[in-house]
Amino acid sequence: MSELNKRQDAVIEEFSVFDDWMDKYSYLIDLGKELHPISDKIKNEQTLIKGCQSKVWLDAKMEEGKVIFTADSDAIITKGIVALLVRVMSGLKPEDIINGELYFIDRIGLHENLSPTRSNGLVAMVKQMKMFALAYHTKLNS
Amino acid sequence: MALIIDKIREDFPILKETIYNKPLVYLDNAATTQKPQVVLDKLIEVYTKYNANIHRGVHYLSNKATTETENARLTVQKFINAQHSHEVIFARGATEGINLVAHSFGEKFIHAGDEIIVSEMEHHSNLVPWQMVAEKRGARLVKWAFNQAGELELNELEKLISDKTRIIAVNQVSNSLGTINPVKEITALAHRHQVAVLIDGAQAVQHLKVDVQELDCDFYVFSGHKIYGPTGIGVVYGKEGWLNQMPPYQGGGEMIESVSFEKTTYNQLPFKFEAGTPNYADSIALATAIDYLTALGLDDIATYEKELLDYAEAKLLTIPGLEIVGTAKKKTSVVSFNIKGLHAYDVGTLLDKMGIAVRTGTHCTEPVMIHYGISGTVRASFAFYNTRDEIDRLHQGLLKVIELFA
Numbered sequence: 322m323s324e325l326n327k328r329q330d331a332v333i334e335e336f337s338v339f340d341d342w343m344d345k346y347s348y349l350i351d352l353g354k355e356l357h358p359i360s361d362k363i364k365n366e367q368t369l370i371k372g373c374q375s376k377v378w379l380d381a382k383m384e385e386g387k388v389i390f391t392a393d394s395d396a397i398i399t400k401g402i403v404a405l406l407v408r409v410m411s412g413l414k415p416e417d418i419i420n421g422e423l424y425f426i427d428r429i430g431l432h433e434n435l436s437p438t439r440s441n442g443l444v445a446m447v448k449q450m451k452m453f454a455l456a457y458h459t460k461l462n463s
Numbered sequence: 464m465a466l467i468i469d470k471i472r473e474d475f476p477i478l479k480e481t482i483y484n485k486p487l488v489y490l491d492n493a494a495t496t497q498k499p500q501v502v503l504d505k506l507i508e509v510y511t512k513y514n515a516n517i518h519r520g521v522h523y524l525s526n527k528a529t530t531e532t533e534n535a536r537l538t539v540q541k542f543i544n545a546q547h548s549h550e551v552i553f554a555r556g557a558t559e560g561i562n563l564v565a566h567s568f569g570e571k572f573i574h575a576g577d578e579i580i581v582s583e584m585e586h587h588s589n590l591v592p593w594q595m596v597a598e599k600r601g602a603r604l605v606k607w608a609f610n611q612a613g614e615l616e617l618n619e620l621e622k623l624i625s626d627k628t629r630i631i632a633v634n635q636v637s638n639s640l641g642t643i644n645p646v647k648e649i650t651a652l653a654h655r656h657q658v659a660v661l662i663d664g665a666q667a668v669q670h671l672k673v674d675v676q677e678l679d680c681d682f683y684v685f686s687g688h689k690i691y692g693p694t695g696i697g698v699v700y701g702k703e704g705w706l707n708q709m710p711p712y713q714g715g716g717e718m719i720e721s722v723s724f725e726k727t728t729y730n731q732l733p734f735k736f737e738a739g740t741p742n743y744a745d746s747i748a749l750a751t752a753i754d755y756l757t758a759l760g761l762d763d764i765a766t767y768e769k770e771l772l773d774y775a776e777a778k779l780l781t782i783p784g785l786e787i788v789g790t791a792k793k794k795t796s797v798v799s800f801n802i803k804g805l806h807a808y809d810v811g812t813l814l815d816k817m818g819i820a821v822r823t824g825t826h827c828t829e830p831v832m833i834h835y836g837i838s839g840t841v842r843a844s845f846a847f848y849n850t851r852d853e854i855d856r857l858h859q860g861l862l863k864v865i866e867l868f869a
Contacts, residue, residue: 342483342816347867350809374824374839375808395838396806397868398813434812440824441808 325417328409329425336429345430349401356404359393370449372442375399379446381453386461387412388454392446399441402426402434406443410450415461418454423447466759466767472848474499474755485818488853493638493666493797493844494822496691498752505751506693509744517743518717518734532743535750536733542753543683544674545700549732552706553746556697557665558588560684561632563699563736564661565592567709568682572659573629575601580623580631580658582607582615583834586638587827589663593632607633609834613640613789617648624652630659630681635667639826639842640789641772641797643671650680659705665689669846670768670795672761675700687745692752696745699736706732713738764847768796771845775854782861788840796845799826802865807839810864814841817860 322330339345359368363380370377375396382389390411394400409425410418426435435443472478475497480487489497509531515524517532533548540548554560573579579593583606597604605623609615615633624631631653635646650660661682664673669690675683682705687696701709711718711729715738720728729735756764775798779785784803802810811823824839825832832839843857 343867346813346816350868374811375806376838396808398809 323417325413325421332405332409332425333428350397352404353397353401356400359391370442370445373440375441377403377442377446379449383457386414388415388418388457390450399443402431402443415454415458419451419458466763466847468850475848476500478848482818483816488819488856490843490845490857491820491822492846495688496669496846498691499755501755502692502748502752505748506744509747516740528743531747535746538750538753539698543700544676546676547703550700550703552699552733552736553741554697554699555695557663557684557686560697560699561589561663562592563712564682565596567712568630569596569600570710571708573600573602576627577602577629578605578625578627580605580607580628582633583830584609584637584640584828585634589632589634612791613642614791615644617652620649620652624656624658628658630661632661634663636795638666639799639828639831640791641794642789642791643793643795647678650678671765681705687749690752691756692749693745696742696749711735715739767847768845771849772796774851778854778858788835797842799840799842801837801840805868807841810841813864813867814860819857819860
């Protein structure tokens with residue numbers, strides 16, 4: 322099993338204890354609160370992903386062949402999901418990010434937050450994560 | 464006569480739906496309204512009894528569909544008290560209506576160096592088309608700013624009007640603040656300076672009685688889906704004098720008188736502005752919605768909705784940290800608010816889980832949010848089928864949200 326899928330399964334396992342929406346969202350809110358806000362230096366027009374409902378900031382760097390993501394959002398629930406995405410995707414090799422399939426959002430019942438119509442910036446964030454990985458992958462192999 | 468809300472709610476089948484196993488509380492009426500059964504029945508009737516392309520057919524069904532469509536136009540004419548039925552043009556919605564006026568009026572009457580005044584509280588639909596026309600024609604857009612309460616001031620407008628001003632675009636009711644603007648006085652002032660006025664009535668016609676002759680406005684637009692009618696249909700009212708001078712908006716069937724390969728002469732009003740097969744089914748059902756609304760009575764609707772607004776504002780203001788955005792003296796049943804420390808998106812997402820539908824974000828009025836220096840609001844907008852119990856549920860829901868974030 323890939324590292325990405327191992328991490329996704331761990332999140333699914335973690336969420337399986339919640340049987341009502343309130344516990345699930347409370348946990349998400351806690352995750353959002355715990356995620357260290359990225360410094361204002363990194364929060365700029367380049368890292369901003371505009372959703373019409375909430376804003377997401379995403380930055381990436383390469384360390385020892387792995388992509389490290391940092392991200393933030395102005396809405397806490399979005400930030401909670403951002404925290405999960407970072408936890409699952411950060412520190413992987415570019416090709417694992419490019420080729421991996423994200424299924425944990427669906428499985429923990431938060432799919433509506435990642436629907437293209439939701440315009441909270443999360444769909445664009447996942448796309449941007451893959452774009453970063455692709456850029457690093459190209460750089461490594463050029 | 465007071466409205467009997469329990470009985471009215473029976474007319475709207477969707478209100479019986481449950482969301483996440485909870486009874487639906489629908490408080491997003493400024494975005495779109497729900498449809499009474501009579502409107503749904505009318506759509507089925509059109510498609511099952513007399514569906515046929517209108518105006519040019521010689522057969523029975525076509526004649527029947529044509530008659531019903533033109534009767535719908537008469538219903539709209541009466542509803543807004545237009546002088547002539549050919550001053551009523553069917554469009555896809557208020558947005559298309561404004562684009563039609565901006566384009567066709569602009570082509571004829573707006574030239575390089577001219578000015579267009581647009582209020583700061585317009586929906587993007589009544590801003591972007593004017594930006595496009597201004598760019599195309601080399602004209603300048605002039606912002607009519609609102610005050611902190613969310614009100615437009617006439618004396619400010621007077622300062623902005625110049626001999627270059629050609630048109631003023633303003634809403635009768637703000638979708639994000641609920642402000643009712645003094646459109647009759649705006650029009651009178653504009654006309655003293657020979658300036659035309661377009662009124663965006665998308666948030667007004669479902670709440671207040673509108674008489675375009677009394678307002679004396681040059682153009683008035685509204686959408687069908689916000690007035691308990693179908694989506695994809697809207698109305699442009701324009702004074703005959705303007706419409707006759709303006710070039711068509713789109714070319715195609717219906718809008719022509721005769722066509723040779725080299726040249727086309729255009730049809731008369733209103734058909735000149737209705738290119739292609741019209742949306743006759745929705746026009747006919749829109750008339751049914753108007754009849755339904757008129758039978759309830761707009762005065763009674765306004766009275767009841769004002770009660771809901773007062774109740775909601777008083778109740779919501781008991782919540783610590785809650786601040787209402789848009790505190791105009793005259794408002795329709797719209798409450799935009801923020802709770803200190805909470806993001807509107809988070810509030811809306813959690814209310815949804817409780818079966819409560821509100822809108823969050825900028826409400827397509829980014830300049831309004833920029834004015835207040837906020838990223839958005841939570842907006843609860845009420846219709847005559849809403850109840851105090853539902854407002855209580857909103858209130859309880861918000862307390863729960865605050866608890867979850869504590």
